[in-house]
Amino acid sequence: MEIIELDPADGDLVSGAYDVMVASHKADHPENPAPHRGSFVAGLSYPPPDQDEAHFVAVEDGRVVATMGIGLPNRSNLHFGWAWGSVHPEHRRKGIGSALLEHFIAYAREHGRTELTLDTHMAWENGVERAKAGRSFLEKHGFKLALTTINRSCAVDALAADTEQALLDKARAAAGDDYEIISWIGRTPEELVETMARIDSTILAEVPLGDLELEPETIDAELKRAKQDRTEAMGLKVVQTVARYRGSGEVVANTCVFLHDDGEFPDAYQGITIVDKDHRGHRLGLLLKLENLRLLRENFPHLRAIWTDNADVNAPMIDINVTLGYEIVDANGEFLRKFEA
Known part of the structure; x- marks a missing residue:
């Protein structure tokens, strides 16, 4: 070999x-x-x-x-x-x-x-049973579980139309008039690149990382554009919705879904959803995901399901996903091994 x-x-x-x-x-x-x-x-x-x-x-x-x-x-x-x-x-x-x-x-x-990770699928609660061979293999080689994320899927039409509309109405009322909701498909509009780079830079500081010691990455406009170039090169489309605070003109909440530019592929992938800590409590996360879901359905009728994963301790986002109809499939365990410098 x-x-x-x-x-x-x-x-x-x-x-x-x-x-x-x-x-x-x-x-x-x-x-x-x-x-x-x-x-x-x-x-x-x-x-x-x-x-x-x-x-x-x-x-x-x-x-x-x-x-x-x-x-x-x-x-x-x-x-x-x-x-x-x-x-x-x-x-x-x-x-x-x-x-x-x-x-x-x-x-x-x-x-x-000095810190290396690999991951493996694992069973979670009432989800699909998974073999334990992957976990056993990693633990045998000195890797320890550092982060568990729960993998869920949701049919694009999981909610009844009246239920979805009621949730959207409540979320819009909670957000009020302080936020402008902006959606697009494809590349980030050029006038939003700088503010989107700013909020992207906060992701690693906000999401649960378990025992992983990772510092936030500073994302500038150049890197933001380069990431978009790669997304396009890989044949992926992005459906994105953000909330821009009228008081500052800055984007303060963001969600996106990725899908293959392939009308035969029925699955899409939920990207990061993040709300600036100073703007939480206005149901912006739920509002953006509902608005984005509607945009996705309208433009890509071949899609059947959206997939997402969240750290097992990320209760606020899990609550939103359960409300939207996401159901547990399995879990992903990220295993870590540390070495001397």
Whole structure:
């Protein structure tokens, strides 16, 4: 077995890596959205502007039997590194996963990283049962659970029309006239780029991170535009709604949904929803998600479900999602291992 860095131009290896992802998805968590080939392939050539990425495949007898991606932040959190990996179900229990994990650790350590994470699907409450092999594997290699997020899905028409309208009316009344609600599809309007960069910079300071020690990233207009370039390159569309406070002209609340530019793919992904701490208590989170949901339905009728995850301790956002009809599917455990500098 040989571990090879994946060249995006090597069509055979890329196809092999994608096939491993599909087989692993079918075996491990078929209820979740399937991998999307177009986004995966494009993402290999367009890494995030604030992160260095490397991708590897394990090859045995000329066949790709496992794949792994590594991400290393390059602007802040330079102590941190993460990876994801999949071993084809037919090639498990042969030491391939352990070899990939050792490769990840060596690669990250060579780049000065001292805190490394990997994640795995886990069962949660009345959701789908999940195998415990992933957790056992990580714990065997010295990784400890640092953050649990609950994975939920919601049909785009989960609420009865009158129920949805009543929720929207109450949220609009709670927000009052102090906020301007602005929605769009695609890139952020240029006049909002600066204020959107400001609120994006608060995300890591506001969301629960468990035992992960991550500092907020300062996002400027240049980085904001570069992130949008990558989103477009990967064939993703963004449906976004924000609240702009009339008193300052600043965006103080934001929600967005990502979807593949593919009329055959029925799933969309809820992005971050955040409300500035000085503007909470006005039902802005619920208001924006309802407005955004309507925009999504009107423009993308092929969509059937939206998927989201929230830290298990993020009660306010979980309450909103339950109100909207989100139901538990499973959980995601992020496991951490620390090294000496």
